[in-house]
Amino acid sequence: MTAIRARNLSKRYGGTTAVADLSFDVEPGQVTGFLGPNGAGKSTTMRMILGLDHPSGGSVVVDGRPYAELKHPLRKVGALLDAKAVHGGRNARNHLMAIAQSNGIPASRVSEVLEIVGLREVAKRRVGGFSLGMAQRLGIAAALLGDPEILLFDEPVNGLDPDGILWIRTFMRKLAAEGRAVFVSSHLMSEMAQTADHLIVIGRGRLIADTSVEEFIGRSSQGYVRVRSPRLAEVADLVKVAELHSDHLRVTAMSTLEIGTLTARAGIPLEELTFVQPSLEAAYMELTKDSLEFSA
């Protein structure tokens, strides 16, 4: 069953439109990256999924039902929105305990999730003193309390050190491998390239792409062929569309075979003939360049 289904979801704040006519599905068993520049409407969409913000139009259901109608929502959906949104005066165990009790989750599960995220040693410490990395782990522990099939993470790697980033990335892959639906937002394409199976890209609240990672790269840009040769100017004359750089030529819309055949016929020696795959980052920039709220 589709884990999250949004249909024509919209959110307006006064005159500004944060999310416009957004439709997408999030499927179980994979990491779905929710990608877009800052201010694209990712957090707003996540809050609407969780019933925190009321949509101005359209609908979103979780496991076929609106979030607010779930009896023990945390047993179905776990979410980490803002790791620092905790009462600093409470210790980690009590923080998790209050959340667990509200959904009838036993105290033993609190100990379990503390163990899973590696916070067992600091369970009695007040969370106000936690580093961002520890707060992030605490947030993930809270999301895992109900052993949910659906997990939402809003920019989980923001501000983390490389160790923390690797940990979260591995962890999300593991959750998806267990058959859970993992929906994770980010404004960094490079991050999603290493974590996500599927991408939902939005800009200015509108859907830009809803595809697999491979498709996304292929669709957005063709890549180019890099040619080096001692007789570069002659090669440039032979091929149709090319960009002459100081030491190499960028050819688009021709395959390496076509270029190689042409230059071989003309007897031009080549130093290099390489197809350059566009990076995911470049593809993303290309797609979202028109939808940046503010551009430098």
Added chain:
Amino acid sequence: MIDIFRSEWTKIRSVRSTVWTLAVTAVLMVGLSGLLAAAVKSNADGPIRIDQALAVSLAGVMLAQLSMATLGVLVISSEYRTGGIRTSLMAVPKRMRLLTGKLVVFTATSLVVCAIASAVAIGVGLLITQPPAITLTDALRAVLGATLYLTACGVFGLGLGTLIRHTPGAVVSAIALMLVLPQVANQLPGQWGQTVAEYFTTNAGMLLVSLSPQRGSLGPWSGFGVYLIWIAVATIMGAILLRRRDA
């Protein structure tokens, strides 16, 4: 609902601000009772009347009402300040159930703590003033009145906190509605002004605590009922906004 009560109880008992505000309430009640009783006793020419003795014993209510209102505000405004309200609403998306959970747990906590604080305050006050004819009924009636009044003040704070969501704003509103505006209302001229003053928040509510002879049309219980209506209005307005607003 039991799950939500347990969760709210864990929340309320696991932060220092709760322990502190409740401790301040108890210290104010007992401390002021002892101090004032001693002062009254040493200045008195003869025996002290029972109604005077009880009034002196409950002098701390005027200040304790503010610490209870502050605690009521904090029960919800601290979640808005930290952003923890989102976590709470993710766990309990039916917002009225969350608010009910907070109201019930806070009221129960407040009733217990205020009953103990009032009983000790009255005990201390009566021991010092030694009024000639103490009846247990009078003393119990005073404990009951103070307990209910202080708890109502706390619930008022919780209602205002839900409405305003912002700790300083809600605390200032509570002080204005409970302490400043009732005094202002007392200065209103004419019959109309007198009626407004009589029905104004704590002016009406305090009738349950102060054992002074009745002046206006409201008795102790009807006065307290009027106060509860004020509290209900604030809480219902807060509830409606809680339901409609984005968290």
